[in-house]
Amino acid sequence: MRPSRFWMHSPDPILATNPGCRTDCAARPFHRHLPGYRATPLHRLRGLARRLGLGGLALKDESKRFGLNAFKSLGASYGIYRYVAARWRESTGTALSPSAFLEGKATEKLGRMTFCTATDGNHGRAVAWTARITGNDAVIFVPECMVEERRRHIEHENAEMVIVPGDYDAAVETAAVEAKRRNLHVISDTSWPGYEQIPAWIAEGYETMFVEIAEATEDERFPPDVVLLQCGVGAFPASAVTWFRRRYSIDSPKIVIVEPLGAACVLAAVMARAGETPIDVGDGRTIMAGLNCGTASRIALPALCQADAFLAIDDHYTRKAMRTLYHSLPGDPQVISGESGAAGLAGLMAILEEAALAPVRTALSIGTGARVLVVNTEGDTDPRHFREIVLD
Ligand SMILES: Cc1ncc(COP(=O)(O)O)c(C=O)c1O
Incomplete structure (x- = not known):
């Protein structure tokens, strides 16, 4: 030891x-x-x-x-809600209530969104869960070493999973690059210069x-x-x-x-x-x-x-x-x-x-x-x- x-x-x-x-x-x-x-x-x-x-x-x-x-669902769900509510306000000038968000009103008006994140398991599952229950999609970037059971839980939420060679930090980098390329909405629990609000x-x-x-x-x-x-x-x-x-x-x-x-x-x-x-x-x-x-x-x-x-x-x-x-x-x-x-x-x-x-x-x-x-x-x-x- x-x-x-x-x-x-x-x-x-x-x-x-x-x-x-x-x-x-x-x-x-x-x-x-x-x-x-x-x-x-x-x-x-x-x-x-x-x-x-x-x-x-x-x-x-x-x-x-x-x-x-x-x-982790406490953070992912609230982060996604606030992100969608900010876009709703930009588009309508009004506040998005939690119930309207959960009933899919934002998805109807703004279109289906694809959220993405890197994860070592729990945060990714929480993002995928929130996307599913609000009628949106998720792409989750995971390090290659992640155990099968954790992957299975993410897939169970209907998320697309991308396996990244290397560790969690490599998955964070790949998620940021792929998000730009594929126009995904990054819902990351970690921050870096220029990415802090979510x-x-x-x-x-x-x-x-x-x-x-x-x-x-x-x-x-x-x-x-x-x-x-x-x-x-x-x-x-x-x-x-x-x-x-x-x-x-x-x-x-x-x-x-x-x-x-x-x-x-x-x-x-x-x-x-x-x-x-x-x-x-x-x-x-x-x-x-x-x-x-x-x-x-x-x-x-x-x-x-x-x-x-x-x-x-x-x-x-x-x-x-x-x-x-x-x-x-x-x-x-x-x-x-x-x-x-x-x-x-x-x-x-x-x-x-x-x-x-x-x-x-x-x-x-x-x-x-x-x-x-x-x-x-x-x-x-x-x-x-x-x-x-x-x-x-
Ligand atoms: C089970 C568990 N506990 C604690 C933490 C630590 O949270 P944070 O990364 O925000 O420090 C994590 C992060 O993924 C986690 O999965």
């Missing part, structure tokens, strides 16, 4: 004292219109909290989101998850003390940092960003921005496929720089977290968590176990009494690998 890497800093006081304190988010009313919408469960893992010596451990289970086994809407869409968490804990003392968030290109954890800082201001929880050692693009980027000695992003080898990204999303970085700690962990911890959630302790629910889904809990386990991470434990007061929140961002999106790990 390779030792974890970490970096800690003090977040910028200007953002930390922003007196926003708003629980609302623009995306929630939209999501309520989607077929099958309901808040995903927030589990209290009391047995595991006791075992880990914590005051409490809550897990938001996004494997239950719209039957798609991952959280990824920003997608990240806004993820905020619905945090609103649901706040609602589910209305009667309790909230927020938690520490939140651990898994990170790929950074859109998901950036949306969490933005929401928690805006909602809770100086009482905001400490936030830990967790990446695989093989793909620590955000750790490398935030350290570079802070003028630290540059570090390697990693060799791209990790079982956490959803987090296996070589380049951080440009627009996510300012928010991510407001996190308290950045951690890159070995796959050993995510295997362990998957098994722990599957073989639940008496009284705790069983949670089906995939390789990237379990990464937040995996980061927590690393912090609690690894001697070299004692500075993180101490600085964030992760120990007896601490109330911790993690998100299971995906279920068993690679069922064969999932079974191998949990039944090992």
Whole structure:
């Protein structure tokens, strides 16, 4: 097992004292219109909290989101809605309501659109799903190494799939080039210079998850003390940092960003921005496929720089977290968590176990009494690998 890497800093006081304190988010009313919408469960893992010596451990289970086994549909659906609504406004001068969008009014007036994206699985499935339920089409660019089951789910949404030689980053580049050539509408969750608005809407869409968490804990003392968030290109954890800082201001929880050692693009980027000695992003080898990204999303970085700690962990911890959630302790629910889904809990386990991470434990007061929140961002999106790990 390779030792974890970490970096800690003090977040910028200007953002930390922003007196926003708003629980609302623009995306929630939209999501309520989607077929099958309901808040995903927030589990209290009391047995595991006791075992880990914590005051409490809550897990938001996004494997239950719209039957798609991952959280990504929150962002893709909202990003596509906002994109289509902007085109509708240009054409009609009026606002497009969520229900008119879902009834296909925009498609009738503007014509059928073909959305496209690169994906390591979950975002592509979510884009394809949104295209299907709104009467549009999708072309999804996937890296050649993507497992069969994830491909099958995308094809099941009637999307055209393009297999790109190379990794996720190669798929992102090919999608951008092919979109121009074929006149496709790019719905990417990562951003680059000149392509920022749609990824920003997608990240806004993820905020619905945090609103649901706040609602589910209305009667309790909230927020938690520490939140651990898994990170790929950074859109998901950036949306969490933005929401928690805006909602809770100086009482905001400490936030830990967790990446695989093989793909620590955000750790490398935030350290570079802070003028630290540059570090390697990693060799791209990790079982956490959803987090296996070589380049951080440009627009996510300012928010991510407001996190308290950045951690890159070995796959050993995510295997362990998957098994722990599957073989639940008496009284705790069983949670089906995939390789990237379990990464937040995996980061927590690393912090609690690894001697070299004692500075993180101490600085964030992760120990007896601490109330911790993690998100299971995906279920068993690679069922064969999932079974191998949990039944090992
Ligand atoms: C299951 C899962 N969790 C977390 C993430 C990380 O999200 P982001 O790439 O926005 O950082 C991803 C990204 O694809 C994912 O699939």
